[in-house]
Amino acid sequence: MPVEIVMNHATFRKAWRFDAFVEACAAAGMRRVSIWGNEVAEIGLDAARSRLRDSGMRAFGYNRAGPLLADTPEKRQSLMAAAKAEIETAAELGADHILLFPGGIADGAKGLEAARSQTTDACAILNEHARNCGIALALEPLHPMLAGDRTALCTLAEANRLCDRLGSNAGIVIDSYHVWWDAELEAQTALAGSSGRILGFHVNDWLVPTRHLLTDRGMMGDGVIDLAAMWAMVLGAGYDGPIEVEIFSEHWWAQDPDAVLALALGRCAEIFSGEAAR
Amino acid sequence: MPVEIVMNHATFRKAWRFDAFVEACAAAGMRRVSIWGNEVAEIGLDAARSRLRDSGMRAFGYNRAGPLLADTPEKRQSLMAAAKAEIETAAELGADHILLFPGGIADGAKGLEAARSQTTDACAILNEHARNCGIALALEPLHPMLAGDRTALCTLAEANRLCDRLGSNAGIVIDSYHVWWDAELEAQTALAGSSGRILGFHVNDWLVPTRHLLTDRGMMGDGVIDLAAMWAMVLGAGYDGPIEVEIFSEHWWAQDPDAVLALALGRCAEIFSGEAAR
Numbered sequence: 331m332p333v334e335i336v337m338n339h340a341t342f343r344k345a346w347r348f349d350a351f352v353e354a355c356a357a358a359g360m361r362r363v364s365i366w367g368n369e370v371a372e373i374g375l376d377a378a379r380s381r382l383r384d385s386g387m388r389a390f391g392y393n394r395a396g397p398l399l400a401d402t403p404e405k406r407q408s409l410m411a412a413a414k415a416e417i418e419t420a421a422e423l424g425a426d427h428i429l430l431f432p433g434g435i436a437d438g439a440k441g442l443e444a445a446r447s448q449t450t451d452a453c454a455i456l457n458e459h460a461r462n463c464g465i466a467l468a469l470e471p472l473h474p475m476l477a478g479d480r481t482a483l484c485t486l487a488e489a490n491r492l493c494d495r496l497g498s499n500a501g502i503v504i505d506s507y508h509v510w511w512d513a514e515l516e517a518q519t520a521l522a523g524s525s526g527r528i529l530g531f532h533v534n535d536w537l538v539p540t541r542h543l544l545t546d547r548g549m550m551g552d553g554v555i556d557l558a559a560m561w562a563m564v565l566g567a568g569y570d571g572p573i574e575v576e577i578f579s580e581h582w583w584a585q586d587p588d589a590v591l592a593l594a595l596g597r598c599a600e601i602f603s604g605e606a607a608r
Numbered sequence: 609m610p611v612e613i614v615m616n617h618a619t620f621r622k623a624w625r626f627d628a629f630v631e632a633c634a635a636a637g638m639r640r641v642s643i644w645g646n647e648v649a650e651i652g653l654d655a656a657r658s659r660l661r662d663s664g665m666r667a668f669g670y671n672r673a674g675p676l677l678a679d680t681p682e683k684r685q686s687l688m689a690a691a692k693a694e695i696e697t698a699a700e701l702g703a704d705h706i707l708l709f710p711g712g713i714a715d716g717a718k719g720l721e722a723a724r725s726q727t728t729d730a731c732a733i734l735n736e737h738a739r740n741c742g743i744a745l746a747l748e749p750l751h752p753m754l755a756g757d758r759t760a761l762c763t764l765a766e767a768n769r770l771c772d773r774l775g776s777n778a779g780i781v782i783d784s785y786h787v788w789w790d791a792e793l794e795a796q797t798a799l800a801g802s803s804g805r806i807l808g809f810h811v812n813d814w815l816v817p818t819r820h821l822l823t824d825r826g827m828m829g830d831g832v833i834d835l836a837a838m839w840a841m842v843l844g845a846g847y848d849g850p851i852e853v854e855i856f857s858e859h860w861w862a863q864d865p866d867a868v869l870a871l872a873l874g875r876c877a878e879i880f881s882g883e884a885a886r
Contacts, residue, residue, distance in 0.1 A: 434816065441834025442789065475753040477789035478816040478832050488791050511720065511755035513766050538712065538756040543818055554756050556719025 335598045336390045337591065338364040338532070338576035345587035348373050349381055356385040358591060362426075364391035364574055367416050370423070379423060390427075391468065391503070391530055391574060392420035395460075397433020398452045399445055399482075409433075410452060414459050421463035426571075427529045428460060429468045429503060434479035445482035453496055461499040468529045469493065470503040475543050485509070486518035493527050504564060505532035505576065507547055510555040516563050523567020531564045533557060533598070534577045545580045550597040557601050573602055612850035613876045614668045615869065616642040616810070619855045623865035626651055627659055634663040636869060640704075642669035642852055645694050648701070657701060668705075669746065669781070669808055669852065670698035673738075675711020676730045677723055677760075687711075688730060692737050699741035704849075705807045706738060707746050707781060712757035723760035731774055739777040746807045747771065748781040753821050763787070764796035771805050782842060783810035783854065785825055788833040794841050801845020809842045811835060811876070812855045823858045828875040835879050851880055 337360065339351050346354060348369040355363050363382075370378045382389060395413040400406045420428040432449045435442065453467070460467040469492055474484040483489060486509055489502045502522050509515055522528050535553030540546050550557055561573070575594045582590050615638065617629050624632060626647040633641050641660075648656045660667060673691040678684045698706040710727045713720065731745070738745040747770055752762040761767060764787055767780045780800050787793055800806050813831030818824050828835055839851070853872045860868050 435832050440832055441837055442791075443834070443837075446791070473752065474789040475751065475818070475821070478814050478818065484789050485791065511752040511762050513720075513724070513763065536756050540753070540756065540821055543753070543821065554713050554718055556721070559719055559721075 333598070333602050334362070334572035335360060335595060336362045336364055336572045336574040337594070338391065338393075338574055339366050339369060340393070341575055341577045341582065341594065342587045342590065344583040348378060352381050352385050352387055354588065354591060356387055358595065361386070362388045362390040362572065364393070364576070365389050365423070365425070366393045367419060370419060375419060375422060382423065389420070389423045389425035390572065392416075392423065392425035392428045392465075394429040394431040395420075395456055395467070396431030398431075399433045399436050399448050401436040401438060406448070406452075410455065413452075413456055417456065417460050417463055417465065417467075421460075421465040425465060427466040427468040427501065427503070429470055430456065432481045432483060435482075442477060442482040449482055450492060450495065453492060453500070457496045457500045466529055467496075467500045468503045469500060470505060471508055472505075473508040485512060485514065486522060487514055490518055490521050490525075493522075493525065501527040501529035503530040503532060504528060505534075506555050506557055506560050507532070507534045507536060510536060510560065515560070519563045519567050523564070523569060526568070528564065528567060528569040528571075530571060530574055531561070531569060532574045532576045534575070542580070545578050545583075547577050547579050549577060549579075549582065549593060550575070550601055558603075561602050573598060611876070611880050612640070613638060613873060614640045614642055614850045614852040615872070616669065616671075616852055616854035617644050617647060618671070619853055619860065619872065620865045620868065622861040626656060630659050630663050630665055632866065632869060634665055636873065639664070640666045640668040640850065642671070642854070643667050643701070643703070644671045645697060648697060653697060653700060660701065667698070667701045667703035668850065670694075670701065670703035670706045670743075672707040672709040673698075673734055673745070674709030676709075677711045677714050677726050679714040679716060684726065684730075688733065691730075691734055695734065695738050695741055695743060695745075699738075699743040703743060705744040705746040705779065705781070707748055708734065710759045710761060713760075720755060720760040727760050728770060728773065731770060731778070735774045735778045744807055745774075745778045746781045747778060748783060749786055750783075751786040763790060763792065764800060765792055768796055768799050768803075771800075771803065779805040779807035781808040781810060782806060783812075784833050784835055784838050785810070785812045785814060788814060788838065793838070797841045797845050801842070801847060804846065806842065806845060806847040806849070808849060808852055809839070809847060810852045810854045812853070820858070823856050823861075825855050825857050827855060827857075827860065827871065828853070828879055836881075839880050851876060
């Protein structure tokens with residue numbers, strides 16, 4: 331049984347809009363795509379739903395609920411309303427899970443203490459809303475270099491602890507880029523798996539040198555992450571979902587998207603032993 | 609009793625060579641400096657020793673023993689010989705501790721497993737050598753964004769575990785830039801302190817946005833780290849050494865070094881409540 335490969339629209343963000351992205355994935359033989367709310371908003375919910383149905387595709391991951399953090403209760407309330415609306419859209423599109431994006435430290439704040447506590451409180455509310463909508467809420471620990479302006483949730487250990495507090499319906503997406511460096515990687519992956527909460531596995535690579543904190547991720551195989559070992563950990567933890575390709579990269583965004591898609595599928599076939607679903 | 613402030617030469621790397629740096633620190637009323645082996649090599653060990661003595665200064669931290677990792681035993685042996693020589697130089701200059709710098713993943717390797725095991729083995733040998741030379745070996749966990757090309761030791765938890773294995777003479781330098789994001793920060797700082805192994809506390813700041821992985825550190829107070837809270841943790845853990853300013857920054861390297869020194873001392877006075885030793 332070959333491993334199913336899913337493309338995240340972010341990998342082709344500058345070349346393809348929603349329709350072209352879905353079409354290209356369908357033409358390559360894939361059955362699911364991971365999508366972004368801003369792209370759905372661009373064409374409207376109904377058009378997005380039709381496009382998926384007409385091409386025989388389903389939504390896997392939906393990006394995203396957040397940002398959530400701000401310096402006043404009013405701003406936080408407004409952000410929470412927007413996040414709830416995203417959850418509803420994701421559920422209406424039948425996505426498997428919606429990614430939580432807490433966002434950066436509030437204006438003028440120092441340290442992560444307030445961000446952590448606001449994130450925990452917000453997650454409890456959003457997970458309840460997601461449960462009612464019938465969609466899983468995915469926590470994704472981001473690389474610690476994004477702690478200043480993206481999230482206060484930087485390790486699998488923290489994500490596991492937060493999931494323990496949230497209870498059912500919350501899970502974790504493991505992105506190789508964000509957690510590959512962690513000495514607790516294997517133990518925390520196993521822990522997440524034993525609770526049945528691994529919702530996705532994102533792949534890309536860490537380049538040496540890395541030239542930009544956000545947009546210099548590598549194609550699988552071009553960097554120093556031991557992706558095969560990570561995949562073995564994730565499989566060993568009981569995950570039976572697809573592998574999702576998510577590469578934020580000015581370099582790859584500037585290439586021909588069809589060539590990038592073919593290359594990504596080829597690398598997935600090589601590294602994760604098994605044919606991509608195409 | 610005011611907190612003693614120590615400057616790390618890296619903060620003034622492009623403006624001052626060894627003599628000018630030591631002279632400026634002495635003129636500002638400081639008693640200790642943290643120095644670099646390449647600067648000592650530039651003027652020779654005897655000249656460096658005389659310059660320190662003549663200005664009434666002592667060496668606090670010495671950078672550095674490493675890199676150590678390579679893809680062949682021959683290369684690793686040669687790197688170890690160089691690291692041992694640095695330990696001897698640091699001891700001859702009477703430095704308080706020498707910083708370990710493991711270095712990046714070896715050519716062609718994937719993942720951190722081999723790097724971790726080589727680092728552990730090398731540290732056992734180097735710590736023994738440092739003990740014989742009468743100088744402490746300082747492990748400094750570096751930010752996870754440096755795991756690809758600088759170190760496999762990225763958290764205080766790992767540094768504490770490695771210190772447990774190494775036994776006496778090995779300790780830890782806590783750099784706010786590298787560990788501020790860590791949810792285990794307080795617990796692992798307390799653990800390090802309870803074992804009496806905190807050898808130094810480096811300060812600087814995390815800028816939002818951060819434009820470069822190596823050379824865009826901020827001046828204390830300009831970023832999002834809660835430095836006062838970190839200092840309280842370090843003090844609470846029993847540390848009674850100085851605060852060391854280490855800022856790798858193209859921005860600050862391009863400014864007048866006397867102004868940078870005055871500003872850094874001023875910020876230390878503001879943030880760490882207490883006058884800088886000047």
